[in-house]
Amino acid sequence: MKPAPFRYRRPDSLAGVLGELADAEPDVAVLAGGQSLVRLMNVRAVRPAVVVDINRVPGLDDITLTADAVRVGATVRVARLEREPALRDRLPVLSEAAALVGHPQIRSRATIGGSLCHADPAAELPTLAVTLDARLRLRSAAGERVVPATSFYRSPWTTDRRPGELLTEIEIPAPPGLLARFVEISRRTNDLPLVGVCVAILVDEGVVASARVGAGGVGPTPVRLPAAERALTGRALTELAGPASSRRPDESPLYRALAAAADETDPPDDAVGTAAFRRALLRSALRRAATGVAAVEAR
Ligand SMILES: Cc1cc2nc3c(=O)[nH]c(=O)nc-3n(C[C@H](O)[C@H](O)[C@H](O)COP(=O)(O)OP(=O)(O)OC[C@H]3O[C@@H](n4cnc5c(N)ncnc54)[C@H](O)[C@@H]3O)c2cc1C
Structure with missing residues (x-):
């Protein structure tokens, strides 16, 4: 057609x-x-x-690094998020998530702003934005407002964007010492994930001082998982590294707490998979992300 x-x-x-x-x-x-x-x-x-x-508007594809954040213009291509050396160095989890979006052909055209506004509930970049508490700058003829990603998503493919508004910039907090990973499970490589998980932690003397955990594909919008955040906070980093390497990972207290957090979600029950199946995927993705984040080198 x-x-x-x-x-x-x-x-x-x-x-x-x-x-x-x-x-x-x-x-x-x-x-x-x-x-x-x-x-x-x-x-x-x-x-x-x-x-x-909007592709001819100057300045919408700027990338700016500040002391504690990364600011990305709405028309920055996903392929650039994946490859830009400054971003890979400063906020590697953004490049990691970008590399999982579709195929190279898709990433060479798709933009971060388009991905965030399209609002697919399983998409990688909305999940990352919600997890990392990104702030979205929206401009209209009437003025400007900044909306936290955590309140931008309303329902599948629906956002808080008002008539006449254009998303111009995404500010993603990137405090020094942030360790973060993005893990997804999809049916085929580079398909939209069935379940995607982002875990970000700050560590103080080998102990998780704060944790952010978000997931996509397990509800009508990307969600934060407060129970998983509580489960990680206060744990030794070595304990996060443990579940995957121990002989019985499912029995570790941390894994049991993450599994309980997964069980609190209310995923869709559809032709692709049952809610129970998605919760099982989420348990697995959470464990892999927690293990993976412990292996990230502090910058
Ligand atoms: C084969 C295939 C595989 C894909 N796989 C994945 C995947 O694995 N993961 C994933 O996340 N996505 C995937 N996608 C979707 C693709 O990545 C998204 O279409 C893309 O992220 C959207 O960005 P875009 O710049 O192309 O937006 P567009 O298609 O141009 O726009 C998307 C929507 O956002 C609105 N919009 C765009 N920019 C703005 C703005 N600045 N302000 C306000 N509104 C705006 C548009 O009006 C439209 O409603 C796939 C797509 C295809 C075709």
Whole structure:
């Protein structure tokens, strides 16, 4: 099929984009990498009257590193997140998660902003943003607001983005000493994950001082797992490394606590898998992420 007829706009300034969005709402779609939008338009699942291409707007693809955060412009390609040396050095978990998104062809066009706004409940980058407490900068003709990723997601493929708003920048906290891993389980390499898990910790004298744990694919939006965060906090780093190497990992107190956290989730029960199956995947992913984070070298 081909898309329904639409008007195509490609402003070369942010003001131009915001003006187009204000004029055409609600019947308008932002075009970033097009890896989801164009497919949905082709099958006529969406039929915007106006498509506003944001790829010519200067400054939307900037990457800025500050003392305790990484700021990424909305049109930065996923492939660049994967490869940019400064990001790989400063926030390697972002490159790790980016490398798991689709195939190289997809990553070369898809953008971080498009992924966050598309809001697939299993997608890697929304899960990472929720776990790391990212802040999303949204601009419209009326002004600007910053929304925590933890409150951006409403339901599958639905966000808190208001008519006329453009996501312009994502700020991801990256405090010195942060150790983080992203682990996913999918049916085939680079498919959307059935379950994805991000674990991030700060360690003080060999003990986990604070932990953030998030998961995708186990509910209508990416979720934080407070019980898993409590289970990790206060543990010796050597204990995190232990479950995978011990002969009976399922019997370790840490693994039992992580498994209990997985059991508190309410995953979908659908054609791809039952809720019980997804919880079992989550238990496994949590264990692998906890083990993996203990092996990350502090920077
Ligand atoms: C074969 C295939 C495999 C894939 N595998 C994966 C996978 O494993 N993991 C994964 O996460 N994704 C996967 N995807 C989806 C793909 O990565 C997403 O489409 C992509 O991340 C969306 O980014 P985009 O820049 O292409 O957005 P677009 O398709 O251009 O836009 C997506 C949505 O976001 C809106 N939007 C885009 N940018 C902005 C902005 N700055 N402000 C406001 N709204 C905006 C658009 O209007 C649209 O509604 C796959 C896609 C394909 C085709």
